[in-house]
Amino acid sequence: MYTESNEKKLDEIISHYPVKRSAILPALYIAQDEHGHVTDDDIRYLAKRLDMRVNEVEEVVTFYSMYSRKPIGKYKLQVCRTLSCMLQGAEQITEHISHKLGCEIGGTTPDGKFTLQEVECLGYCDLAPCLQVNFDYHEKISTESVDQLIDSLK
Ligand code: FES
Known part of the structure; x- marks a missing residue:
């Protein structure tokens, strides 16, 4: 197997x-x-x-959100959508990432590089808003910091 x-x-x-x-x-x-x-x-x-x-x-x-039943991108971007992160702008950041990548939430870019998902609390509420990329966590993210991050992964 x-x-x-x-x-x-x-x-x-x-x-x-x-x-x-x-x-x-x-x-x-x-x-x-x-x-x-x-x-x-x-x-x-x-x-x-x-x-x-x-x-x-x-x-x-x-x-568990760390497992996927369908093919996912090389980099799985998971933005927290729970209260602390939502209050700190997670929804706008998710929309920004979606627009930047040209990929819907839950979708994967055509080149198979990025998958964008919304997930429940990542456990870093005091450092909201948070993003998990594969096994790495990014706290206090902003549209600027995610731009830099995504550009570095391209
Ligand atoms: S609410 Fe986002 S990390 Fe807990």
């Missing part, structure tokens, strides 16, 4: 937990790393490997 190295990683991760299903979050990262998103086959395969029902794996994938 996965490359030899990712199969080894999966085996090792599963071995760290007394109950296989507890490995679901890191296992889904492996799936997403392998295929760029979590596929139907990934869900069926991980359900079998982790002694879970297919719908249980699907529920985890759809609950």
Whole structure:
């Protein structure tokens, strides 16, 4: 199902937990790393490997915003849309990014480089508004700072 190295990683991760299903979050990262998103086959395969029902794996994938069921860009831009960030202009910044990239919220640029999403609280409310780019966090963002950031990633 996965490359030899990712199969080894999966085996090792599963071995760290007394109950296989507890490995679901890191296992889904492996799936997403392998295929760029979590596929139907990934869900069926991980359900079998982790002694879970297919719908249980699907529920985890759809609950957490860090997993995607469809292909995403190289850089996933996730703007927080919860209260503190909204009060600090997150909505305007999201619209600005959407306009700059020519990409709808929830969409991916035609070159496959950027995906733009709105997500719930990123846990940095005191530093609102916040943006997560893949695994990096950017606090107190502005239209100017996101312009610089996006230009540096192009
Ligand atoms: S409200 Fe945006 S990080 Fe918490």
